[in-house]
Amino acid sequence: MKKPLPVPTPDTRPFWNGLNEGRVLLRHCRDCDCVFHYPRTVCPDCLSSDLGWRQASGTGTLYTYTVSRRPTHPLFADEVPQYLAVVELDEGPRLTSTLVNVPEANITIGMALEPVFERHDKERITLLRFQPANPELRGAQAATQSAPATSLLTEDSLASIGKTGEAIRGYPVSVEEIRRFCFATDDLNPRWLDPAASPDGITAPPAFLSIPFDTDVPLAELADDGVPLAQQGLVFPPLKARRKLFGGYQVEYFQPIRPGDVLTRQRRILDVHERQGASGSSVFVLIEATYTNQRGEKVAVEVNTIVNR
Amino acid sequence: MGLQGRAAIAGYVELKPEKNPQGEPLSGIQQWAQLAQLALRDAGIAKSEVDGLVTSAVPETGMFAPATLAEYLGIEVGFAEHVDLGGASAAGAVWRAAAAIELGIAEVVVCAFPAGPLPVPPEPKPHPFPFGASSNEYGSPQAEFDIPYGNLAQNCGYAQIANLYAARYGYDPRALAKIAVDQRTSACANPDALFYGKPLTIDDVLNSPLIADPIHLLEIVMPVAGGAAVVVTSAERAARARNRPVLVRGFGERLAFKTPTYARDLLQTPIASAARQAFAMAGRTPAQMDMASIYDCYTITVLMTLEDAGFCAKGEGARFVLEHDLSYRGDFPCNPHGGQLSFGQTGMAGGMHHVVDATRQIMRRAGANQVRDCNRAFVTGNGGIMSEQVVLILEGAA
Structure with missing residues (x-):
């Protein structure tokens, strides 16, 4: 089994196309003027189907997160520790993502974030990940285990x-x-x-x-x-x-x-x-x-x- | 509005939890039948009197589960429910049964939740739920917006809630650990518990590995095999049955999201409004409860339930836990049989553990774990990631 990627449906396709172009699109309700995510065919505020799309800034804040030290599924074993995040966009809606380019010690709830568009060219899908908006907080993700004490690799491996x-x-x-x-x-x-x-x-x-x-x-x-x-x-x-x-x-x-x-x-x-x-x-x-x-x-x-x- | 307390639990069964189940596995239907038989025997009520059933998903019959069960058991029912509320299903089943009885459309309702291993079919098929509680079917919001980021399974959602709680109210890991420790004290008096004879200290909990910050291994339930069922009937019929009737006095049920990302406010758990409704319906207050049976998949669930149900103020849960002894012999008995953390998490029967535990105490059948003068119990069910929650107020008949 391969790591699952999103399979867009006709009504969510514009959102994923937007990510492919480096833009975050949110559904906008013309009746009650709210924006929401994930895309639905009706507005979760007023159930209207008079909906359009609005481009969001893409920036937001960290609503909450956890450091997952065990894979949530065997297919994600290569991502451990996963920084599983809920991001609140500046426009209000929240989305599921992970934090990248950040050392664990620099993660704080409420921190400002900016988008990182992770392209999967073969599948024509872009995942939306986030990194600290402040460049000073960025850095390599610390490894869970310290460097292997007994590496089996040689210099030439x-x-x-x-x-x-x-x-x-x-x-x-x-x-x-x-x-x-x-x-x-x-x-x-x-x-x-x-x-x-x-x-x-x-x-x-x-x-x-x-x-x-x-x-x-x-x-x-x-x-x-x-x-x-x-x-x-x-x-x-x-x-x-x-x-x-x-x-x-x-x-x-x-x-x-x-x-x-x-x-x-x-x-x-x-x-x-x-x-x-x-x-x-x-x-x-x-x-x-x-x-x-x-x-x-x-x-x-x-x-x-x-x-x- | 609501229940009048004219329905009661008359009997129950709870199988001993098993980590390595012995014997031939039974199908879900067979397990259901076995649990119904044992619960009816416990109540002293004949199968011929059964006219209602409540079930959750039955593995062998993805569709038409209630009709298949009625056929298998040879019963004709006027009330059949399929409840799909995860760990809140059992508590949800009990109030639905009570409501049907008060409406006069059923007299004896069996609510059974098997959780034993299933026989391996001659031609094994792929796992029906390869991503657990998250659906990877085409068109599922989880498949498209959550699973690709690795946001699946239970640990991380609860950990996200706990971290948010910590940011807003502060977090005392020792208080959270004490919840598991007090329940282990109760389990050590209960030979049926999975962790019987294995005492635990706060340091043991805090020294166990972090699984998803801030949750440690020993703050998470261990899934095991089991099964549980209750028989709900009218107060009159229960009075002529074998045990002290346990009246269903109030209930509340709330759900609004599947994935925590989309909750309006993750720190306002659905229990808050469910408990408010349940207490009002029963005409009781938190202070009048003799025990609490709180769904304890993780320690954070217990802490936030104590606050949101009104046993203490919001943000005061840690202090409440440190100031009270939550064991069966303490001043605030909570999960006196050990809770799922120490009794074992018996899958879909785990929610029924809390119904049965309160029933057992009110019927005064808890043996060494008996809480003194136990007449009223606050019971919760919790499904998903604190996303679907049910409260019951149970009370012994005078």
């Missing part, structure tokens, strides 16, 4: 982000190898097994993707955890961690894989970040692998998350 490994060719995909894979995984879909099932012949099941890169090695060349010691084409950041945990896998497919294909895999370090938890530090390493076929077509892109402790 973060510098390795973006590093690309050697492109490796897998062994050619064959009908027999696909059959072995299907029987081993108990996946008897005729699309993978029966040449008559489709005019284009059989294709490999999606999970077959990495099979042509699994070359058999003698027992002596396996590490204690059963993974071959030599990992051709794998790039990995230098860390002080001892153990690896599988932390997730996502893959996007672009082309089917067919018998006769020869895939090439190239891996790169997409991201490295460290998180401190109650039981110590974990380093999340994201490895992206791009698969292309013998015609140079992109077949799939996968991202592996490996948790290092």
Whole structure:
């Protein structure tokens, strides 16, 4: 599940469009002359539907807030501590927001605030956050935990982000190898097994993707955890961690894989970040692998998350 | 205007709260039936006499819950209500039942609130409420204006209220902590309580982690499994039942917002007008109450309820708490069974805990936790983030 963003409705769309343009729009009732938020199809003062829009100053004061030291939902774990605020705009209406660019010690109820427009370009949504109007009160948000006492990162860990490994060719995909894979995984879909099932012949099941890169090695060349010691084409950041945990896998497919294909895999370090938890530090390493076929077509892109402790 | 005190609670059931429930889970409908059976047995009233029911949402039947329950129980009712007031639902159910009885449209009304674990279906489905009490459905104001900022769940809303209270009236963390400590004293006399045998000090509370400033971990209820129900009937029928009738003398109900951001004044809780109405209806004053059963999801809720209901002046709550012993044996018994903070927060049955606790005391069935000469009780229900609140004034029959 992704962090939820607003999904505008026809009657609230102008408010969100306004934020995209850096303007805060409030609903205005032509009958009783009040302004209100959030946008509704009737005025909450007099129930009139003779409504327009007014541009607000965007500035306001802090009505109340809390420092949330536990995530209010797992999707917001990356924002802890959250400075959850109720902001009262100069025009009167209140809205839900969070405070940014402010050290915890500088937050006081009643403080003057100004808007910060946080753009999410892909979703074409702008969230309205607030910072102190007085520049002297601004500053970095203090981290909840003091700097990690035992970081597992080395000096070169973060510098390795973006590093690309050697492109490796897998062994050619064959009908027999696909059959072995299907029987081993108990996946008897005729699309993978029966040449008559489709005019284009059989294709490999999606999970077959990495099979042509699994070359058999003698027992002596396996590490204690059963993974071959030599990992051709794998790039990995230098860390002080001892153990690896599988932390997730996502893959996007672009082309089917067919018998006769020869895939090439190239891996790169997409991201490295460290998180401190109650039981110590974990380093999340994201490895992206791009698969292309013998015609140079992109077949799939996968991202592996490996948790290092 | 209002109730004449001609309806009474005649019986109740409250299951022991369980952190790790044992045994096969029952469906919501099955739990409802079990609670109805136990509460009717407690009252000594036959199922054939039941002609009304009040419920909140039943997990297996998103629609038509009252009719489904009537069918399952084999009853025909002239009064069926689905109350959707969160933690205020139970108190809301009791006054609705009393009103139906005084109107003469029902004689025996069962109000049940199951809160046990549910069986896992053979094909698990996604959680029906992925954002808890905030709705992420398309078109929901919470989905559009609150959830994207992380403003969801309960802790932070209550913390925002507490911080605003602090800015206007000052804040004594020790007084807030004492509310939890006094209730723990009561729980330590009650073997049914979740925290029985675990005494607590003010320093323990203040040394527990801050969850959302200024609220500490031990000022927040712990959700557990349970269930509770009451049987409401006419005063005449109650007089022929097994227990001392507990008359519903007054009530008040107020709600105006879902998310605290949109409250007119967060420091004027809905309890203020609900309590004013309830006391006036009952012809009683706060000083005439023998006990209070105050919805205690957080300590700040208790403090602000004491003020807004008129037990002390606005801004004087901390002093009131420090000057009184709130335990069952104290001079101001508040939540004498331990309250949800120490008895355990049994989900939707949590609101019923306060109705049952007052009923148990007035029926003189509270065992070691019995408050002496307890005849009148002030009871509250609280839903959402102090956003929907109900008051009941209960009184034992002479």
